Amino acid sequence: MAELLTIKNLRAGVEDKEILKGIDLSLGRGEVHVLLGPNGSGKSTLMNVLLGHPKYQVTEGAIEFEGEDLLEKAAYERARAGLFLSFQSPEEIPGITLENMIRTAKQAVTGEKVKLLPFRKALKAAMEELQMSPEYAQRYLNVGFSGGEKKRAEILQLLMLSPKLALLDETDSGLDVDAVQVVSAGVARFQQENPDSSVLIITHNTRILEKLKVDKVHVLMEGKVIEEGGPELIASVNDHGFTHLLDAEG
Ligand code: ADP
Ligand code: MG
DSSP, rough: OOOOOEEEEEEEEEEEEEEEEEEEEEEOTTTTTEOOOOTTHHHHHHHHHTTTOOOOEEEEEEEEEEEEETTSSHHHHHHTTTTEEEESOOOEEEEEEEEEEEEHHHHHHHHHHOOOOHHHHHHHHHHHTTTTOOGGGGGGETTTOOOOOHHHHHHHEEEEEEESSEEESSTEEEEEEEEHHHHHHHHHHHHHHHHTTTEEOOOGGGGTTTSSSSOEEEEETTTEEEESSSSSHHHHHHOOOOOHHHHHOO
């Protein structure tokens, strides 16, 4: 069967600066891939380009999602096609509650009216799962949330929206050990509930991966994928760092 996502020779950047310098990466249905790489290697840029962030220009290459050209689609169409991005730094949005935001997003991506009562019930259950207190549903999105609460709110969106491809950009960064466990359990639950959906996860913290079955690891450096392998690559990077991969490559 065709891959869910195929990136071919992708070059992209901002203004005159090229950040992604020819990325090739593919991901199958139901798979969990990890994207590793030092700070500034272009990981977040890749996620933003996949979601169609207007700040980034694609200068070369192709992205296919379920066999369709993703680059032709606007950001909202990509969300509707089944992509979801959890941001490295979630924004605070005064004036819209967490519940309202998720319900509106669900209506937008499914194109169907989401009935309030069943939605509330599902939301409550997912919040319990993530050890979030139910009153957060009625608070303005991320306003006054701690770092850990913002990340839980991201995973809550993931569970409620059930995308085909979840892009998680350092969802675990800045979290204490307990919060990492909760986030990691949330991602594992997403996988169980959506076995055909795929996850591309950027992390510096291997703890989040303990509950997940990782299929493939890609290492990004200076805008290129310099190494690919199985989960054993994570341990190798942990033990030896990124630069030895460059040395090995010669
Ligand atoms: P990573 O997520 O791997 O740490 P990023 O994708 O955030 O890396 O950044 C890669 C490089 O591109 C960095 O040098 C960063 O400064 C630059 N960059 C990313 N986004 C922008 C932007 N919007 N404007 C200018 N430079 C950017
Ligand atoms: Mg980043």
